[in-house]
Amino acid sequence: MHVPTGSVYGLIGPNGAGKTTLLQHIAGIYRKDSGDVLVLGQPVFENVAIKERIAFVPSSFYIPARATLKSLASLHESITPRIDRGRFETLLDNLNLPLTLPFRKFSKGMQKQAMLLLALASRPDVLLLDEPMDGLDPLVRKTAWSIVLSDVAEFGTTVIVSSHNLRELEGVCDHLGIMAEGQIISEHDLLSLDGSLVKVQLALPDGAELSGVDVLHESAEGRLRTLIVRGNADQVRTALSALNPVLLEIIPLSLEELFLYELNEVSPHVKNIVL
Secondary structure, rough: OOOOOOEEEEEOOEEEOOOOHHHHHHOOOOOOOOOOOOOOOOEEOHHHHHHHOOOEEEEOOOOOOOHHHHHHHHHHHHHOOOOOOOHHHHHHHHHOOOOOOOOHHHOOHHHHHHHHHHHOOOOOOOOEOOOOOOOOOOHHHHHHHHHHHHHHHHHHOOEEEEEHHHHHHHOOOEEEEEOOOOOEEEEEOOOOOOOEEEEEEEEEOOOOOOOEEEEEEEEEEOOOEEEEEEEEEEHHHHHHOOOOEEEEEOOOOOOHHHHHHHHOOHHHHHOOOOO
16 A cells, blocks of 8 residues: 555445554554554554654544543643644634533534544644544535645645545545455556546447457447446557447546446456446
8 A cells, every 4th residue: 555645545445344454553553463554654553753643533432421622622732742722723613513512412423523623633744534524414524625635735634534435535535545355456546547447338340359458347238338448548549449449438437436346356246236
């Protein structure tokens, strides 16, 4: 797994793929069994200097029932010197959260906002988000993502976000990693997707045989074929144009389609899914 500095990296995979465990390793919570876990170029486990530059918003957490956002902020200040009080107050106004209401009275969505607020107030260099927008209404989601992306643009924050909401990730991520069975099976630069997958609609002359491309999936309706082909768009277009097609159209893959067809190669139970 390679995450460029200052990028928003989406981590996707089926349930049980290991996304949360991977984030916990990157946060330095778990000791690795093998390999290397480097954050900002250094091993992260038991590295206090690096951990101070990381903020992690987990998918679930425990907060004492009597705690308030005010008391949590004070606790964070006592633990890390990076908490920015001015930033905290600004985010509090933007998210409109009650400062002294007991946490037990917060809705699930309000709790997620509070954890995100505390994480961003520490101005992390690396922000880890595990299903961060789960339970938030659309308006709050938009506000929260706007705040996160502003930090990326202004401070060069590196964000790694795990989510099952692929359409949401499609609008915010510039890099993508797909996990299955505890491994990263592919990584993509979403700004180019060169060397990845393309969807093709193709009709060949009578008697012509399909060749010259690596077809991962094919469906047909009459003479019209819909193909999922490995390779970048220019390479695929050149190879198929040599067959003198009656119709040739290259269609960009959605994030959902990319995920399913990549997963198809390692998870046979999705092989019959046709988009």
